[in-house]
Amino acid sequence: MTVRSARSASPVEGLAAATELLACEGVLSAAQIRTTVEAIAALQRPDGAIPWFHGGHLDPWDHIEAAMALDAAGLADRALAAYRWLAASQNPDGSWYAAYADAPGGVTEPTNRLRETNFSAYIAVGVWHHWLATGDEDFLAQMWQPVQRATDFVLSLQTAGGEILWCRDEQGREADEALLTGCSSMYQALRCALAVAERLGRDRPDWELACGRLGHALTAHPERFADKGTYSMDWYYPVLGTALRGAAAEQRIAEGWDDFVVRDLGVRCVSTNPWVTGGETCELALALWAIGDTERARMLLRDIQHLRDDADGMYWTGRVFEADGAGHEPALWPVEKTTWTAGALLLALAVLAEEKATVAVFGGDGLPEGLPVACSVAECVAA
Template identity: 55%
Template structure:
């Protein structure tokens, strides 16, 4: 087995393997990875779990998960929002969910160097990205959902579009790797990045949610001093010392996945010390079998919901890999070498000094 991530003094490699094994134990014969045994599958969390399997050396299991994506992709390039036991429960398509396979596929290629896998999965990524960009507006944002009849809801989400930003960068990297350049994607990425950095007004306000706080950094739209400033400006709203990160700023509920995603965001802007502290804190959610409980209501000391979700364990594995720099895919969220897209050069807001207070840099 390849080297397995570990964070010294916090999470040994053997425990990371236990967590990956707990994810693999839930994987269905089809390759699908539901939230938990008997739970539903969605494309985003399925991919996150597959990435953890790759990082922990469960390569065959990961490829089985990606093959499930290839086999279940719909003709228009999308996947259903929710599947349970092989049956579609919600036929709508979440654009962020449909874009995210590009991240997982680029990650698995980075870990394995398997060009055959890249060639096999390239058509999947191409169709998925074309589907997602089919609902991008002229301003750059992407509507978050299409219903079963293909109608959009007229609503763009900051966290979802930030994740799509990362997905487009990975998709462009894959396109370059397989020798199929996509200049239209570069333009789309540039427009989306511009909207994320300079036009918060186009996104539905979700300021209560920690994901809207850190996802512009996790998705790569903000980095450097601007990213650090955004994270630390609302640190006290979301971070509970010794426990992790609130999912919502007005609820006494810390969650493992959000905490580990903040760890990845901090790592991406070079803030290792608080990242390790948060990673250490969230280990209170670990179950003896290696899985992780979704969250804790710290006001009464109860784990809620009473679920040990595959994607929470997956976030822990990916954070461990990022902090330890173990696998070739450990930099997937730092994204230092990923394409940045075509910069937007003609926009009135770029010439107006008065809009700076409304940008993501100064929320």
């Protein structure tokens, strides 16, 4: 796999070069992208944590997405600080809590003590992305233990069928269902964890088997996941998470397009509600790019610019575009601009610009796929 050498440019030079690369005609100029990147960086705390917005909260998954966006935008030092925060705040069992306070002085007191598998797994994606972006071998070695502990925690909740339960609570009780969106993201994370292990010469055949079992469950056993079919993420995440490619991916996107995509506005979060959201729209753009549909990916990024605040370059989470039965009138909703929405946009621009690290992580080419499995009705084992 081709990787970059460690960046020698200054942060200012790195940002300038990256924003020129990410500029997309008809979507955003380099100057507009720079404004967005600087806004995310301004929200990062001194300890490296990246909250949704000042005074809100932060969660590990969205923190990592924002860190990846900073790397794609040339701010490797900022991304490094974000991963150091993750390593410092990891629980002894390898997990992270679902949410942490954003308070003066960098308080990291958890506000939601659920330990979600998807949130914990995603560190492998971020770490692999940072290494691809920088070539920093010392970083990869230092992050091996956090990645290993997180992956082992996640796989402690894998079932015999290959799917992974979505959380463990504070009392150690496990959820009774697996989520398609979360498991699709964890499939990508397991592939990245295996890539980290291979690069460091670590042999983890148990991860290879787990990855193969999860991939098989995602592609062959939809009945093993909770029915959340009205959510757009359940529609496109098997593609975004690299489990589906080729004709199967194209068919899945085609089947859900009319249910979720609103012309000129973006993607519904839920098919039954008149509410489009920036994060889902940009993630669908990433999924479209992954199957070669770059024209519609650019179209979605153009469509979602109605959520941009030109004053600071940040993006509102979503917009209700007509009155609904819940009492919501057409308006921006919720009234918040989030680092992860802006981060998803930057990552979508990065793949369209063929930025190598982001292309490798979301394209999936070169990532380990795990072991092939043979499957019975209830259990998947090594073939």
